[in-house]
Amino acid sequence: MARWEPDARERLVRAALDLFTEQGYDNTTVVQIAERAGVTKSTFFRHFSGKREVLVAGQDALCQLLTDGIASAPSTATPLEAVAAALDFAASAFTPERRDFGPQVEAVIAANTELQERDALKRTSLASAIAEALLKRGVPDPTSSLAAELGVLALKRTHARWSDPTNQETFSELARQSLDDLRAASAALT
Amino acid sequence: MARWEPDARERLVRAALDLFTEQGYDNTTVVQIAERAGVTKSTFFRHFSGKREVLVAGQDALCQLLTDGIASAPSTATPLEAVAAALDFAASAFTPERRDFGPQVEAVIAANTELQERDALKRTSLASAIAEALLKRGVPDPTSSLAAELGVLALKRTHARWSDPTNQETFSELARQSLDDLRAASAALT
Incomplete structure (x- = not known):
């Protein structure tokens, strides 16, 4: 029914x-x-x-969007350009409704260790999926693993900024900024 | 008693x-x-x-070793040199006994989602602890977060190589190699 x-x-x-x-x-x-x-x-x-x-609903869909985004990137794309395409695809999962729920979801998760563990595994699974999609494009390990961690870090930072009640920017715009920040940080590291 | x-x-x-x-x-x-x-x-x-x-025993000790290692690095050390010091300190936690238990622990964790979640949160906690220790040294965010993810990735890769029954190298030697590999991968990304 x-x-x-x-x-x-x-x-x-x-x-x-x-x-x-x-x-x-x-x-x-x-x-x-x-x-x-x-x-x-x-x-x-x-x-x-x-x-x-209920709290991790949409994880499979998000994972699919990220890997579809990577597969969609032109063959000439660098690993980080492929990750940027993944975040672009993922943006469609971050609906206004999800934004409304966001802070409450975070608070519930923060109050419960079992949920924090589930959430941590979610992040680990997303990183593995991105790394695998990059490997399929011929990006060698450990570059694929590192680019995947950078992608998940960008996703996390983008989500935090996007969920902020004062935020006026789109998820895609914020994702680009986060990736740029992390690319600069990565260059500063080496 | x-x-x-x-x-x-x-x-x-x-x-x-x-x-x-x-x-x-x-x-x-x-x-x-x-x-x-x-x-x-x-x-x-x-x-x-x-x-x-029983399966995550030693996590607090490992966390302490990593942050002690970062605090011990000379003030002139780069973020990645501080992470290398963290892994050097951490090496003392990886005893021969732990190596013997290693494959069995991995197999038990791989067979149980609850344990995978616990393990994922452990990795997330280690990354947060490293990032915080780097922040305390004045490493700005997101460089601190990225260096921390790189450190956890190095730890994971080092552990996998070290646990291999055919491995003859020490944890410290393997940690240095893993960090070098990841530094090269990071340079290739940017």
Whole structure:
């Protein structure tokens, strides 16, 4: 009956975030999230495999965007130009809605070690995916690994700037600036 | 009564690794680990806060060695020279015993998502600690963050080479090589 719940997914994310914030992540059950969102438990499980996944929803999509971006870069692109293409593609995942949720998501994660671990693995997985996509283009290791770490660092810094309530710039603009900053830092290192 | 169990800690690590390997991490209890090691449950808890901590034991010590190494570098040292000093200090944590346990620890972690998450957070924490120690030396952000990621990447690569059964080189020698490789890769990127 998914067609009768067009915004169920978004309502579930909102409900979960509110409950995690109000009563803590550990004290919140899937049943409570579904109730708050006004959907059934089975609707919850059509969208998420568990309460933790509500917070990392979109990881697979983000990973796909990053690797698609790298694959799309012209064959003449340098590793960092390929990473820039990855961030350009990734920008489409950072919707206004995601920006609204951002600070609350960060606060919930910061309050719970289990979630910090999940988040750390997410970053590690993104770095591995980028490194692998670069290897496929013929970028040798460890240049591929280093460029991937630089990409993830740029993503993290871009996200922090973009989520700032005073920010007026687009994710893409900020991503370019972050990459430029990191490219300069990398040059200063060597 | 810790003085009657001089090698209890090592026996507990060995017992835990064997049980995790034989029957899986999720199926292993603290009571089983203590029994296998021939100690009481309360002895277990004098050494570790839980079964998961057996696998990440030494993280705080490693973190301390890395930051001590950075603090010890001469004031004229470049960020990467400070990171090299961190890895030099860290080498003392990589004992022959740890090398023996290494492949088994890796296999147990690779088989369990929860442990992979814990391991990912460990790497993130090490990077943050290195970045903070560099900031304290006046290395500006994002150079500090980038040098820290490079250090963690070097640590990971060094550990993999050092744990290889055919390896004959010391941790310090391999760390220097890894850092040189990454410095070259970083120069190639920019």
